[in-house]
Amino acid sequence: MANTFSISDLAQEFDLTTRAIRFYEDMGLLEPERSGPGGRNRVYSSRDRTRLKLTLRAKRLGLSLNEAKDLIDMYDSPRDTVPQLKKFLVVLAEHRQQLESQLADLEATLDEVKTHEKETRSLLNKANKAGVGA
Numbered sequence: 001m002a003n004t005f006s007i008s009d010l011a012q013e014f015d016l017t018t019r020a021i022r023f024y025e026d027m028g029l030l031e032p033e034r035s036g037p038g039g040r041n042r043v044y045s046s047r048d049r050t051r052l053k054l055t056l057r058a059k060r061l062g063l064s065l066n067e068a069k070d071l072i073d074m075y076d077s078p079r080d081t082v083p084q085l086k087k088f089l090v091v092l093a094e095h096r097q098q099l100e101s102q103l104a105d106l107e108a109t110l111d112e113v114k115t116h117e118k119e120t121r122s123l124l125n126k127a128n129k130a131g132v133g134a
Contacts, residue, residue, distance in 0.1 A: 005044040007032075010052060021052070027065050029055050029072065047076075062095045 007018045024030050025042075029051055032042040044052075051072050058068035071091070074084035 007042050
């Protein structure tokens with residue numbers, strides 16, 4: 001039998017809670033087998049482990065879980081990978097654009113903070129020279 005993993009194994013390996021793994025399962029990202037009395041025990045395959053790894057990578061890139069699922073599901077299909085790669089490029093371009101916009105906003109805010117700091121230091125220097133508030 002191929003390598004299998006318990007929910008605890010995956011939680012420990014990827015530094016996740018078992019609740020997070022069950023959430024990914026509810027989202028359709030993982031499809032463990034069931035074993036034990038009443039099917040209470042989850043048994044994850046190497047495929048589930050890989051899908052979890054890809055899900056976490058997609059999250060780090062800023063993709064939503066639905067976007068991650070769409071892309072990962074494309075990996076599972078026996079079809080040509082060209083549509084998957086094209087979709088991935090579109091998703092990455094959208095996220096890059098969003099991050100660049102956020103970066104521009106942060107840079108503008110930082111410039112504003114620097115301007116206020118400079119003005120405040122100037123006012124403080126003038127006040128100190130005039131002997132005010134000493």
